[in-house]
Amino acid sequence: MIHDHFKPRPTDIILSTSPKCGTTWLRALIFATINRTSYDFCNHPFLAANLQDLVIFFKAYIHQGGSTSFIVELSSPRFLSTHLPYSLFPKSMTSHDALTCHSVYICRDLKDVFVSKWHFMNRLRPKELPPLSLEEAFDLSCKGVSHYRLFWDHILGY
Numbered sequence: 445m446i447h448d449h450f451k452p453r454p455t456d457i458i459l460s461t462s463p464k465c466g467t468t469w470l471r472a473l474i475f476a477t478i479n480r481t482s483y484d485f486c487n488h489p490f491l492a493a494n495l496q497d498l499v500i501f502f503k504a505y506i507h508q509g510g511s512t513s514f515i516v517e518l519s520s521p522r523f524l525s526t527h528l529p530y531s532l533f534p535k536s537m538t539s540h541d542a543l544t545c546h547s548v549y550i551c552r553d554l555k556d557v558f559v560s561k562w563h564f565m566n567r568l569r570p571k572e573l574p575p576l577s578l579e580e581a582f583d584l585s586c587k588g589v590s591h592y593r594l595f596w597d598h599i600l601g602y
Contacts (some may be wrong), residue, residue, distance in 0.1 A: 456545035
């Protein structure tokens with residue numbers, strides 16, 4: 445979908461991260477910076493809306509089979525977020541002769557990412573299953589078991 449419909453604009457801002465690397469807080473900071481003159485403290489969208497509703501997350505639309513064509517209607521600067529590896533970005537964003545948009549990539553110390561993922565995954569585990577021990581999670585991580593690409597592969601792709 446992203447390859448078929450997404451046409452980057454020079455004013456676009458794309459935040460890319462590996463999961464559990466500080467995506468949410470950086471999304472909030474960038475959104476607040478972009479809109480710093482648009483809202484007063486008393487009517488800021490953060491007071492009434494969830495950040496997930498304010499910043500479009502590419503992956504959610506692609507994995508649900510949804511179209512990204514509605515992004516065309518968004519006013520500039522468009523702020524989008526993703527965990528997608530760079531290799532999955534459309535050529536319209538990555539080729540040297542493309543109109544480039546602004547990219548922000550953040551990574552985090554691997555030990556911090558590991559502990560954050562471990563806590564996150566244990567919160568998502570069904571209650572009938574015992575929590576995943578730190579040792580089990582570390583062993584799985586060392587074997588490359590991940591819900592995304594390997595941590596270093598994601599970073600090196602950018």
